[in-house]
Amino acid sequence: MADADVRIPAEARDRLTEVAAAEGLSLRAYLARLAQTLLTREWNGYDPAPGRPDGAVIATAAPQRWAARPVRILDLDL
Incomplete structure (x- = not known):
């Protein structure tokens, strides 16, 4: 998956970083896993x-x- 620059509020970034850390992941790894999960299931x-x-x-x-x-x-x- 290619990298992308996405602008989000600092509060959202910080919260995502906390969620990722709680799962033992970096923010980058957490977002990659989230994207893979969302892209592989039918909505x-x-x-x-x-x-x-x-x-x-x-x-x-x-x-x-x-x-x-x-x-x-x-x-x-x-």
Whole structure:
């Protein structure tokens, strides 16, 4: 997997670093494992959670791509 520069708030970086360290990993290794996990499982778009009981909301400029999925769509196409 190629490296990428991603800008995130310092608080988020610090929290991810803490989570990685708790698992005995560097931030780089933790993010690589997370990316591999996310890229190798199929996501159907429905992801209910206590804060999202109705599942995921997708913000996209191509709403037709998500039309058949069980998600709520926020159309960003201008």
